[in-house]
Every structure is written in structure tokens, then in C-alpha cells.
Amino acid sequence: MVTLGQVGLGYWGPNLLRNFNGLAQARVKVCCDLDEAALRRVGSLYPNMATTTDYDALLADTEVEAVIVTSPTPTHYPLAKAALLSGRHVFVEKPIALAVAEAEELVALAEERGRVLMVGHLxxxxxxxxxxxxxxxxxxxxxxxxxxxxxxxxxxxxxxxxxxxxxxxxxxxxxxxxxxxxxxxxxxxxxxxxxxxxxxxxxxxxxxxxxxxxxxxxxxxxxxxxxxxxxxxxxxxxxxxxxxxxxxxxxxxxxxxxxxxxxxxxxxxxxxxxxxxxxxxxxxxLRLECQHFIDCIVNGQRPLSDGRNGVQVLxxxxxxxxxxxxxxxxxxxxxx
Ligand SMILES: NC(=O)c1ccc[n+]([C@@H]2O[C@H](COP(=O)([O-])OP(=O)(O)OC[C@H]3O[C@@H](n4cnc5c(N)ncnc54)[C@H](O)[C@@H]3O)[C@@H](O)[C@H]2O)c1
Structure with missing residues (x-):
């Protein structure tokens, strides 16, 4: 079982939440959004899931092995970077970042730390x-x-x-x-x-x-x-x-x-x-994409849409x- 945290539960995030929670080998333990109303919406669907407006609190949860970043594009780089620096695997929505230099930094961090970095090229x-x-x-x-x-x-x-x-x-x-x-x-x-x-x-x-x-x-x-x-x-x-x-x-x-x-x-x-x-x-x-991320974590594989692929698209x-x-x-x- 891979324990996940997710940040960004606006329009698109709940679709990934539903799919990750639908997998036998994954569960989203904690969700983070700056908007309390967004948290209430997903909290009512998954009562056992923790919710927070504090991303540091999500990262402080030592059970969380991987972070799903489904917040707006300008936030991808800082949120994905913080997750990688704290030793987490990261799934980040497309596009990976706003600037190639930022995306390359994320790729280097993931490779140095042996973490999976996958981009949502659905x-x-x-x-x-x-x-x-x-x-x-x-x-x-x-x-x-x-x-x-x-x-x-x-x-x-x-x-x-x-x-x-x-x-x-x-x-x-x-x-x-x-x-x-x-x-x-x-x-x-x-x-x-x-x-x-x-x-x-x-x-x-x-x-x-x-x-x-x-x-x-x-x-x-x-x-x-x-x-x-x-x-x-x-x-x-x-x-x-x-x-x-x-x-x-x-x-x-x-x-x-x-x-x-x-x-x-x-x-x-x-x-x-x-x-x-x-x-x-x-x-x-979307289910296949989520399954692929979990498989890559469990088997130590490089995703099809890995960070380098994210850089090429960017x-x-x-x-x-x-x-x-x-x-x-x-x-x-x-x-x-
Ligand atoms: N793969 C796809 O087909 C697909 C489709 C739609 C959107 N997306 C991607 O998903 C991402 C989100 O898009 P959306 O349409 O859901 O946007 P959205 O604006 O509807 O939702 C974003 C959510 O993130 C929250 N947020 C913003 N900054 C935050 C922060 N610093 N910490 C915590 N929460 C924060 C907002 O409060 C909001 O609830 C984008 O990267 C977008 O490109 C992908």
C-alpha cells in the first residue's frame, strides 16, 4: 500500500483523488488546499482522510510516501520541489513547471534522491x-x-x-x-x-x-x-x-x-x-495513469511521462x- 498526500483540490484534483483511492495499492491519507470549501467537498466524500490548509503539515506526516500536485501551474515548481526535498515521490500535473530551468531542477532532485517524478501527460x-x-x-x-x-x-x-x-x-x-x-x-x-x-x-x-x-x-x-x-x-x-x-x-x-x-x-x-x-x-x-505512478514507485521504474519527458514538452x-x-x-x- 502506497500512502499519498495530495495538494490542490479544485476542478481537476478530485478526479485524481477518486482514481488513486480506487486503486487496491494506494490510499490518499491527507489532502491540502488553501480553500476550506474545497477541503470540505472532498472531506465529505472521504471522511477518514485528513484535510489541511498547511502544506508543511502534509509534508510533516511521515507516513506520506508520495505527493500528488494538482494545484495551478505556477505552484507546481515550489510544491513539487518541497516534496522532493523531503524525500517524497511526486506526481505533478501538466505542465511540469513554467520554466525549463525549474523543471530541470526537479528532474535533477528526483534523480539524485532516487525518487519517482511523473508528469500528468494523460x-x-x-x-x-x-x-x-x-x-x-x-x-x-x-x-x-x-x-x-x-x-x-x-x-x-x-x-x-x-x-x-x-x-x-x-x-x-x-x-x-x-x-x-x-x-x-x-x-x-x-x-x-x-x-x-x-x-x-x-x-x-x-x-x-x-x-x-x-x-x-x-x-x-x-x-x-x-x-x-x-x-x-x-x-x-x-x-x-x-x-x-x-x-x-x-x-x-x-x-x-x-x-x-x-x-x-x-x-x-x-x-x-x-x-x-x-x-x-x-x-x-486516468485510472491507467494513476496505476502507472503506483507501479513505478513499487517496482522502482521510470514513468513513461517522467520528469525528462515533462522538460521536453515544456x-x-x-x-x-x-x-x-x-x-x-x-x-x-x-x-x-
Ligand atoms: N490532465 C488533465 O487533463 C488536466 C485537466 C485539467 C487541469 N489539469 C491541471 O491540473 C492543475 C489544476 O487545475 P484545476 O483546473 O483543477 O485548477 P483549479 O484552480 O480549479 O484548482 C486548483 C486548486 O489548488 C488550490 N491551490 C492553489 N494554490 C495552492 C497552494 N499553494 N497550496 C494548496 N492549494 C493551492 C486552489 O485553492 C484550488 O482549489 C493544473 O496544473 C492543470 O493544468 C489537468
Whole structure:
């Protein structure tokens, strides 16, 4: 049994609380929030769980082995750092921090102390993404040329971060996971209507040295609820539609055949094959994510979305922010 403490029980935190408490090998012993009303809400659901407004009191509980950080992004770095310094494993929501230097410090602390540091890149635990990754690795899609994603809805409009920081970490993490390459340059264009200086809609393009690319469209100002990822390979193409309740993944046996002989003009031929819908063992991604964190603690493993993965995603976000501020000019990533 792994004993947990959790900090931040606003909108998202209770979902993790429910999932961690639903695991046979975990229990959340103490919850912390600055807001007493938030504590009363979760306290009424779990009467045996302690609640506190004092984070130091949570860390002073020697039974707590790991801390779940589900507070707003600007607090991730100080709260995760304090937990790591006190010898705890840490699960921190996305994005890992606001600055790459801060995130790198968290990674170094976790590695020095042999603690698990995991970031809540939830989509990497989605069974459809797991299936897509298997298809990429087995070569079924052929060479993956590019992918594009849409994460659109009306709301939830945030005040302390723009739509890119709020929504794109999921798509960036999946793009890096599926393409398996280090990004070379990032360009982002934003549209700002609701609050000064906070783009509501962002078009982000990530380019890789190989010529592969990912295009990410996020918005909280859109009439449609869309959560879709399209992967275009040389052999097949795949569409993951997370809004579709039953047919999440469609594989299109479509492509463009190049001739083997050296000719010109109309020699490219289009191939239209079958469309298939693989059966996916659908389990709640959040439950799988929480289980993975506990497994990593128990077995001493490195999480799929570990701190280093958090840094990679943050590098893209940081570069995207600089590009947004430069009107969409591409920003080359250092060290790529
Ligand atoms: N993985 C996902 O799909 C997903 C979805 C939504 C939010 N999130 C992430 O979850 C985190 C929280 O988002 P939210 O929408 O729940 O925010 P929220 O504002 O609704 O809730 C945050 C809570 O943290 C508390 N808090 C703030 N500072 C604190 C501190 N120093 N100590 C203790 N408590 C503190 C607030 O009182 C509030 O109750 C963010 O990092 C966000 O990016 C992830």
C-alpha cells in the first residue's frame, strides 16, 4: 500500500483523488488546499482522510510516501520541489513547471534522491494512443510523415494561462511520443479575443530535423467539441477521435504509391484500401495513469511521462510562447 498526500483540490484534483483511492495499492491519507470549501467537498466524500490548509503539515506526516500536485501551474515548481526535498515521490500535473530551468531542477532532485517524478501527460496513457504507438513501432503505418491534432471546445476559459499552456501539453506529449524525435523548431500563432494578452486559439507547428512535423490546434472558443489526432504515414493513416464513444480509432489503408522506376509526371498512384476500426480495450486513461505512478514507485521504474519527458514538452511550450510573442516567427530549439 502506497500512502499519498495530495495538494490542490479544485476542478481537476478530485478526479485524481477518486482514481488513486480506487486503486487496491494506494490510499490518499491527507489532502491540502488553501480553500476550506474545497477541503470540505472532498472531506465529505472521504471522511477518514485528513484535510489541511498547511502544506508543511502534509509534508510533516511521515507516513506520506508520495505527493500528488494538482494545484495551478505556477505552484507546481515550489510544491513539487518541497516534496522532493523531503524525500517524497511526486506526481505533478501538466505542465511540469513554467520554466525549463525549474523543471530541470526537479528532474535533477528526483534523480539524485532516487525518487519517482511523473508528469500528468494523460493522453500518453490512453489505450488508443498506446495502440497508435504500437502501430508506429511495428511499421504498420509506414514512415510517419506528419500528424495534426485538434483540441477544441467552448470553455474552460482560464485566466492564469493561455489556451496553448492549458490544452497543448497533451498534444505535444503525444506528438513527441509517436514521432520519437527531438523537435527542431516551433512556430505558434495566437488569436486573442476574450482577455487581453491571453490567446484563446493557438495554431502551433512543431518541426523535426527529419522533415516530419506536428500541427496542433487548440481553442477554448469554438462551437465544436473536438479531440482528434490524425497521423499520416506512407502506408496507412490513422485517426484517433476521443469524442467518439465507441469507435475511437480508425485506420485508413490509403496512401500514395511512388513508382520504383525513375519516371516523371503522372506516375504517382493513389491507393484507396479498407477502413478498419480496431477493437480497443477501453479503460479509463486516468485510472491507467494513476496505476502507472503506483507501479513505478513499487517496482522502482521510470514513468513513461517522467520528469525528462515533462522538460521536453515544456521546451516546446516555452518556444511556442516566444513565437506567440513574436507574431508567429519560428523559434529554433536550443540543443536540437
Ligand atoms: N490532465 C488533465 O487533463 C488536466 C485537466 C485539467 C487541469 N489539469 C491541471 O491540473 C492543475 C489544476 O487545475 P484545476 O483546473 O483543477 O485548477 P483549479 O484552480 O480549479 O484548482 C486548483 C486548486 O489548488 C488550490 N491551490 C492553489 N494554490 C495552492 C497552494 N499553494 N497550496 C494548496 N492549494 C493551492 C486552489 O485553492 C484550488 O482549489 C493544473 O496544473 C492543470 O493544468 C489537468
Amino acid at each position: 493522453l500518453m496513457y490512453h489505450p488508443a494512443v498506446t495502440r497508435l504507438k504500437q502501430m508506429v513501432e511495428s511499421g504498420e503505418l509506414g514512415e510517419v510523415y506528419y500528424l495534426y491534432t485538434s483540441r477544441l471546445n467552448l470553455g474552460q476559459v482560464r485566466r492564469n494561462e493561455n489556451a496553448m499552456w492549458s490544452l497543448a501539453p497533451h498534444d505535444i506529449s503525444v506528438a513527441l511520443y509517436l514521432l520519437g524525435e527531438k523537435p527542431e523548431a516551433v512556430a505558434a500563432q495566437g488569436l486573442t479575443y476574450l482577455q487581453p494578452g491571453i490567446p484563446d486559439t493557438v495554431f502551433l507547428t512543431v518541426r523535426f530535423a527529419s522533415g516530419h512535423a506536428a500541427h496542433i490546434h487548440v481553442s477554448w472558443l469554438d462551437p465544436h467539441k473536438v479531440r482528434r489526432i490524425t497521423v499520416v504515414g506512407s502506408q496507412k493513416m490513422a485517426v484517433f477521435d476521443d469524442v467518439d464513444s465507441t469507435e475511437k480509432l480508425r485506420i485508413y489503408d490509403k496512401g500514395v504509391q511512388r513508382p520504383t522506376y525513375d519516371s516523371y509526371g503522372d506516375a504517382l498512384s493513389l491507393r484507396f484500401g479498407d477502413i478498419s476500426i480496431p477493437r480497443i480495450d477501453m479503460r479509463e486513461p 521546451r516546446v511550450l516555452e518556444a511556442g510562447q516566444r513565437s506567440l510573442e513574436q507574431g508567429g516567427a519560428p523559434v529554433v530549439l536550443e540543443g536540437s
